[in-house]
Amino acid sequence: MDNEKLLDVKNLTISFHTYVGEVAAVRNVDFYLKKSEVLAIVGESGSGKSVSTQAILGLTPIPPGEIKSGKILFKHEDLLKFDEKEMSKICGSQISMIFQDPMTSLNPTMKVGNQIREVLHQHSDISRRESRERAIELMTLVRIPEPEMRIDQYPHELSGGMRQRVMITIAMANRPDILIADEPTTALDVTIQSQIFRLLKELRTKFDTAIILITHDFGVVAGIADRIVVMYAGKVMEEDETDQIYYEPRHPYTVGLLKAVPSLADNEEEKLRTIDGTPPFLLKIPSGCPFADRCEYAMRICKEKEPQYFQSKDSSRVFCWLYHDQADGQLQRFKDREGRLR
Amino acid sequence: MVRYILNRVLVAILTMFVLATATFFLLRLVPGDPFAGPKVVPEVKERLRIHYGLDKPLAEQYLIYMGNILRGDFGYSLAKRGHRVNKVIKDAFPASLDLGIRAMIIAIIFGIFFGIIAALNRGKPLDYLTVILVLIGISVPSFVVAALLQYFFGVYLKILPVARYESFWHTLLPAFALSLGTMAVLARYMRASMLEVMTADYIKTAKAKGLRNTQIVIRHQIRNALFPILTILGPAIAMVLTGSFIIESIFAIPGLGRHYVLAMQNLDYTLVMGLTLFFGFFLIVMNLLVDFTYGIIDPRVRYTRN
Numbered sequence: 195m196d197n198e199k200l201l202d203v204k205n206l207t208i209s210f211h212t213y214v215g216e217v218a219a220v221r222n223v224d225f226y227l228k229k230s231e232v233l234a235i236v237g238e239s240g241s242g243k244s245v246s247t248q249a250i251l252g253l254t255p256i257p258p259g260e261i262k263s264g265k266i267l268f269k270h271e272d273l274l275k276f277d278e279k280e281m282s283k284i285c286g287s288q289i290s291m292i293f294q295d296p297m298t299s300l301n302p303t304m305k306v307g308n309q310i311r312e313v314l315h316q317h318s319d320i321s322r323r324e325s326r327e328r329a330i331e332l333m334t335l336v337r338i339p340e341p342e343m344r345i346d347q348y349p350h351e352l353s354g355g356m357r358q359r360v361m362i363t364i365a366m367a368n369r370p371d372i373l374i375a376d377e378p379t380t381a382l383d384v385t386i387q388s389q390i391f392r393l394l395k396e397l398r399t400k401f402d403t404a405i406i407l408i409t410h411d412f413g414v415v416a417g418i419a420d421r422i423v424v425m426y427a428g429k430v431m432e433e434d435e436t437d438q439i440y441y442e443p444r445h446p447y448t449v450g451l452l453k454a455v456p457s458l459a460d461n462e463e464e465k466l467r468t469i470d471g472t473p474p475f476l477l478k479i480p481s482g483c484p485f486a487d488r489c490e491y492a493m494r495i496c497k498e499k500e501p502q503y504f505q506s507k508d509s510s511r512v513f514c515w516l517y518h519d520q521a522d523g524q525l526q527r528f529k530d531r532e533g534r535l536r
Numbered sequence: 537m538v539r540y541i542l543n544r545v546l547v548a549i550l551t552m553f554v555l556a557t558a559t560f561f562l563l564r565l566v567p568g569d570p571f572a573g574p575k576v577v578p579e580v581k582e583r584l585r586i587h588y589g590l591d592k593p594l595a596e597q598y599l600i601y602m603g604n605i606l607r608g609d610f611g612y613s614l615a616k617r618g619h620r621v622n623k624v625i626k627d628a629f630p631a632s633l634d635l636g637i638r639a640m641i642i643a644i645i646f647g648i649f650f651g652i653i654a655a656l657n658r659g660k661p662l663d664y665l666t667v668i669l670v671l672i673g674i675s676v677p678s679f680v681v682a683a684l685l686q687y688f689f690g691v692y693l694k695i696l697p698v699a700r701y702e703s704f705w706h707t708l709l710p711a712f713a714l715s716l717g718t719m720a721v722l723a724r725y726m727r728a729s730m731l732e733v734m735t736a737d738y739i740k741t742a743k744a745k746g747l748r749n750t751q752i753v754i755r756h757q758i759r760n761a762l763f764p765i766l767t768i769l770g771p772a773i774a775m776v777l778t779g780s781f782i783i784e785s786i787f788a789i790p791g792l793g794r795h796y797v798l799a800m801q802n803l804d805y806t807l808v809m810g811l812t813l814f815f816g817f818f819l820i821v822m823n824l825l826v827d828f829t830y831g832i833i834d835p836r837v838r839y840t841r842n
C-alpha cells in the first residue's frame with residue numbers, strides 16, 4: 195500500500211513567527227498522493243492550504259516560517275532534508291506548481307517565451323533554438339493561440355486566462371510527476387475557469403501527472419478530483435473519496451462548505467448559505483475542536499478536548515467527536531438533519 | 537507616445553518661462569548693489585547702471601531680457617566687466633560636466649552595489665553597516681566630507697592633490713565627495729526596491745521552476761529592482777548639480793558652480809540669471825531623457841503609453 199504513494203506528507207506542522215506571536219498555520223497535517231491521481235484540498239481561505247503545499251517545494255519563507263515537525267516523502271525520500279541544490283533539481287522538473295494570481299506570478303519584465311524556456315534550460319541541456327521550438331510546441335498544447343507571436347510578448351500583453359496558461363506551460367514543460375495547482379482559477383472569470391479545468395484534466399490524462407488541486411470552492415472539484423482533503427484552521431477535518439464526500443459528508447464543516455455551493459443546493463431556500471462565524475485566530479487556538487464555535491452539533495467535550503481522527507476505511511477519516519462511541523445520539527441527530535442534503 | 541513627448545516638452549518650455557520670470561524679479565528683491573565697492577564713486581556707478589540698462593523701468597528691462605534670451609543671448613556679466621555670460625558658461629561647463637559625470641558614475645555603481653549587498657544580508661551586520669553608512673552619507677554635509685578627505689588624503693597621507701582640477705588624480709577627491717549624498721540615496725532606494733521584489737510572486741515562481749538562489753537574484757530580483765531606480769536618476773542628477781556649487785568652491789575647480797556662488801555674492805544679475813536658466817534647462821532636459829529612457833526600457837511603461 196505504502197509504496198503506491200508518490201507523495202506522503204506526514205505530521206507536518208508549520209508556524210510563522212510574527213511580531214504579535216506565533217501563528218500556527220499548519221498543525222499535524224497528513225495527506226498523500228498516489229501516482230496520476232487528483233487530490234483536492236478544500237477549505238476556507240486561511241485554513242493552511244497554501245502553506246502546507248508550498249512546503250512541498252521548499253517555498254516556505256524561513257524566517258518568519260518554521261517547519262516544526264513532519265516529513266514530506268517524495269518517492270520515499272524526505273524533501274524536508276534536501277538542501278537548496280537538491281531541491282532545485284526537483285522543483286520545476288518532477289514537482290511543479292501554479293499559483294493563484296497569474297497577474298503577479300510571471301516576471302513583468304521578461305518575455306513569456308523566455309520564462310518558459312528558462313525552465314527547459316534549467317533541467318536539460320538543450321540549445322536555444324530547441325528550447326524555442328519546444329516552448330512553441332508546449333504553448334500550442336495548452337491552447338495559447340498564435341504561439342509564435344505570443345512567445346515574444348510580455349505578460350501584461352496577455353489576458354489573465356492566457357497568463358495562467360503560460361504558468362501551466364511552465365509547470366508542465368518538463369512533464370512533472372506532480373502538479374500543484376493552488377487556486378488556479380480564483381482570480382479568473384467563470385468562463386475561463388472551466389476552460390482551465392478542462393485543460394488540467396486533459397494534461398493529466400496525456401502526461402499521467404498527479405495533481406493536487408487547491409480550492410476554497412467545492413463547486414469546482416466534483417468533476418476532477420479522485421479524493422478530497424478538507425482543511426480548516428491548519429488541520430485536516432475530513433479525508434475521503436470524492437463521491438463519498440459529496441453524497442455522505444461526515445464532518446459538520448464539510449457539510450457547511452457543501453451547502454455554500456449554489457449549484458449543489460437543491461432548493462431555493464438552501465442557496466448561498468454560508469457558514470456563520472469566522473475561523474479561529476491561529477495565534478490563540480482554542481483547546482477543543484477549532485470548529486466548535488461555529489458548529490451546530492457542538493457538544494460539551496468539543497470545547498474542552500481536541501477531537502481525534504476516526505478512521506473508517508484506509509482512505510477515509512474524520513476529525514470530529516460525533517464519531518465517538520458515546521456520541522451516538524448526537525450523530526443520529528446530525529444524520530437525520532443533514533442526511534437529506536443530497 | 538508622440539503626444540506624450542509633445543506634452544512633456546510643452547510643460548518643459550512653460551517651466552523655463554516661469555523660472556526665467558521668477559528669477560528675474562526675485563533677484564531684484566535681494567538687497568544690495570551689483571556695482572558696490574569701496575573704490576567706485578557714485579558717478580561711475582550711475583554710468584555703469586545706464587551702460588547696462590539698469591536705469592530703465594523694470595518692466596522694460598524684463599521685456600528686453602526675455603527678448604534676448606529667446607535669441608540665446610544672456611548678455612554681459614555685471615561683475616566680470618567685459619565678459620559675456622554665454623562665454624563664461626561655455627568656458628566653465630566642461631569642468632562641471634566632467635566632475636558631475638564622474639560623481640554620478642561613482643554614485644550609481646557604489647549606490648546600487650551597496651543597496652544590493654544590504655538587501656541580500658537583510659537584518660545581518662552587513663545590512664546595518666550599510667544602513668549606518670547611508671545615514672552618514674545623507675546627513676553629513678558634503679563640505680565636511682570634502683574637508684576631511686582633503687585633510688586625510690592631501691595633507692596627512694599626501695597621496696592626492698588637495699585642490700584644482702588638472703589630472704585624473706585631481707578628480708578623485710571632489711568626485712567622491714560630490715557623489716556621497718547621491719550614492720547614499722541610491723543605496724537606500726536600491727535596498728528597498730530589492731526587498732520589495734524579493735517578496736513578489738514571480739520570485740516564488742522562479743524558485744518553483746528550480747532556479748538556484750543566485751540565479752534568481754541575478755536574473756529576476758536585481759533586474760526588476762533596477763527599474764524603479766531609473767525614475768530617481770532625475771532627482772539624483774539634480775542633487776549632484778546642487779552639490780557641485782560647494783564642492784567646486786572647496787576644491788577650486790573652475791566650473792559653473794563656483795561662478796554661481798561668486799555671482800550670487802556679487803549680485804551679478806545677468807550671470808546669476810544665465811546660470812540659473814542654464815541649470816534649469818539642463819535639469820529639465822535630463823529629467824525628460826530619464827523618463828523617455830524609462831519608457832523605452834521598461835516593457836510595462838512602453839506598452840501602456842502606446
Ligand SMILES: Nc1ncnc2c1ncn2[C@@H]1O[C@H](COP(=O)(O)OP(=O)(O)O)[C@@H](O)[C@H]1O
Pocket residue numbers: 210211212217218219237238239240241242243244245246255258476
Ligand atoms: N508569511 C507568513 N507570515 C505570517 N503568517 C502567514 C504567512 N503565510 C501564511 N500565514 C498564515 O498562515 C495561515 C494559513 O495561510 P494559507 O496557507 O495561505 O491559507 P489558505 O491558502 O488556505 O488560504 C493564515 O492564517 C496566514 O495568515
Ligand code: SF4
Pocket residue numbers: 445446447483484485486487489490491492493496501513514515516
Ligand atoms: S468535534 Fe464537535 S464541534 Fe467539532 S465539528 Fe465535531 S461536533 Fe462540531
Ligand SMILES: [Mg+2]
Pocket residue numbers: 240243244245376377
Ligand atoms: Mg491560499
